[in-house]
Amino acid sequence: MSERVAIVGVGWAGFRPSTPYQSYKELMYEAAVRAYADAGVDPRRDIETFVTVSEDFHEGTSIFDEYTPDQLGGALKPVHTIGGDGLHGLATGYMLVRTGRFSLVTVEAHSKASNILTLPYITAYAQDPVLNRPLRLNPEYIAGLEMHRYLYETDTTPEQCAAVVVKNKRNALLNPLASFAADLTLDEVLNGPPVAWPLGRHEVAPLADGAVVMVLASEEKARLLTDKPVWIRGIGWCNGPASLESRDWADAPHIREAARLAYRQAGIRDPFQEIDFAEVDDTYAFKELQHLEALGICLPGEAGLLTEQGATEPDGEFPVNVSGGSLGVGHLLDGTGLARALEVVLQLRGEAGPRQLEDVEVGLVQSWRGVPTTSGVVAVLSN
């Protein structure tokens, strides 16, 4: 077993609302070349195993893993795919290195959301085909139901949710990879068109195309390759209740459990004190608040207050989504979690440019797979 695992190379491509000039293979290739150059490795010679993340219905191709090896340098090598979020792929790479059998692993995830013409239908097909689908509702109604119950139980206000949108889109102004940066007022967000009341249009992360590739290494290899390794200190993942009929609409117990696993590995007892900043899933604005609470950063009902008071601003006590989050950067479907991890890596290396946080040593990244799932991942990274 190799206990410590580091991220030694990162690469990205796209991060735009559409990428008509590149196929998905070419998008992945660009991200891969950048990651390998960053890590200083030749994939054909050095990388021992590859993990890709995708969902068939997002690709419009069944058994999509067929089409993944060539553009990553993985042909005729151990390559496999995870049906999950990019952070599930990161967790997989982490486990593979820890077995002691692999010292260099590639992890990839991407989005070609712009190529899906009927995405609301596709998302709806994730619901129970007998109990829920026949109702023919736009699947974002599930987010509306969750938000309403969350506001009701925690006394969080719509204004506090809107403050998340204002903060994240403004943070995105400093991120060249962000497609949806904006300088909005609270009123503009609150008065925007509703999607599934109380959820408004501005509170839903818009979609983007993009690919992210990371190279993971054992401690021994990491020391040889880089003087700026980013360590995976802990990573946990969890599924909550699968059906709409059995869930707690206000809570995110799957994130709480995933965080417990990650914190246990990382030896973290008080996340607010021991972690410097976080990239947290904000597919819907209220989710950032609900997730912060499930992560134990604060108590239920407190995340909205912290946000209102500016504690989660880049210059606040606990900066959240300095990148702009999915609200500002754009949601990358299965690539979302890895895109958020990319920001944490850049911050911990001190390479985040004008949005660089000062003196950061430990960062948190969390993902959620979107409606109707209760599936998420939490990782603690440090420099």
Add this chain to the structure above:
Amino acid sequence: MSKQIKDFRGTPLRESDFQEGKVLYVHDALRGEYAWDTGIAIGHYLAGLKKGVILGARCDHCRKIVVPPRTVCEWCFRPLTEYVPLQDTGTVNTFSICYVTWDVKRIEKPEIPAVIEIDGASPGHGILHKLGDVNPEEVTIGMRVQAVWKPAEEREGAITDILYWRPLKEVKKR
């Protein structure tokens, strides 16, 4: 079998169970529609087909020409930037004589899918297509074939711009 297990679950149903209403079900037809970006390499390939040309790509590092073209060589991971026009003739690498359609409908006149190694590409480098204008019994591995194109004005930049491949009657010198 594991001796502890006495009762294996799983309840088989018959088609008649549905027809007679003994078992209820929900029917749904999916609406999955996509517009895939063809990108650089396949974009070139399709543009070539529209002009009646099959394009490959050359890897100088591996010294080979592959088809369809791609932007990276999967063996050496070097970028491929040079497109090479290939012949529209080739050799049958393998074939089948297929009596069912993709959605399992029986057909009387069989389809003949084949992997065709394209002349001008490196040996063993072929594409999937169909054979036509040939008695299925006379098809052999190693048979020489030529593309039958759609008329130029009907081509749209798709793999179906080649209607099928037929036996090469004689070798023409160009």
Add this chain to the structure above:
Amino acid sequence: MGMRKVAVVGAGMTKFVRRAQETGKELSWEAVRMALDSCEMTIDDIEAVCMGTAPDAFDGLHMKAEYLSDGAGAWLKPYMRSYVGGGTGIFAPIQGWYHVASGLFDTCLVVCEEKMSSFYPHAQAAFLTIFDHTTERALKPNLLWIFALEMNRYMHTYGVRKEDIALVSVLHKRNAADHPCALLGEPDITVEDVLNSEVLAWPVQRYDVSPVSDGAVAIVLAAEHVARRITDKPVWIEGVGWCLDTAYWTNRDLCYPRYVEVAARMAYEMAGITEPRKQIDIAEPYDPFDYKALHHLEGLQLADRGQAVQLYIDGTAARTGNMPVCPSGGLLGVGNPIAAAGLMKIAELFWQLRGEAGARQVPGNPRRGVAQAWGDLMQVGTVVVMGR
């Protein structure tokens, strides 16, 4: 540093049937319950769950594994779905292996489920979408094409005869007659029956093909220190290997599955196997079509190229032979609910190596077995070596 040893300690499976009344969740739950019962564990003893299930298109369900999660026992547990097409049924236990070998978990449940009958009118049509959307799908390719193209190339390259390949179907379907979960066990089937069956896509005929089915299989994995507490007959995962070849399948020679060879060599190296033909007692190669078992035996280095059929001609592959092949009955006989069919092979080795295979038991106290699956565009090999 040494690797953590991982054992299989329990297994369960549903019947493989053409069309099951149970939903995918219910099939998963039945298999999980049997697997846990078989080793006297409860779901509370399980620390993580791995799911293997083939394309979402079969079920018309996006993110199928999320839907299946509660049936698979993953409620409030770490849960992940791995995916390598037809190779998934042997990959899922590899995924379970790295969950435990990583040191993060001491126990892991591996569940493989398939419900192919939901697709209307026939599951095979779902396979149109496995082909490249731009360069191939417009030709309306049939899944049978790629098998027929590969089988033809194999027969042509090595001069293997169809009447000999039919021996594979005969042996496996006869073996399956002894499997209580089998869909197509046929104790009296003959070579003539296979050769006279309907031609689907020459050279592929009806009886060359395994039947689409519904079913689920589950196994329980445990780290060494836990495994020894659970059972006095753990079966160790001694080696794992997997390999994915290029997607450009028309640029490769289909006569030989080099990706299976790479995966097998990886697994053998880990298991310390240098002479697989001597050191392996039972083989469960992937057999969705009869010629595929031969192809894979060659990739597994258990026969020379083009020579695997000799194992069937001279009786070596029979249950009483020197190298029994698919004593379970394989996919050809037990059925082919894709991911579940692969994990069925792992369950079979588990039962065979513990001497619990009943009427199917291979004589001579077999010590070590290899199971293998295949998938994607004739592209992926997944291999697990198990021993006691």
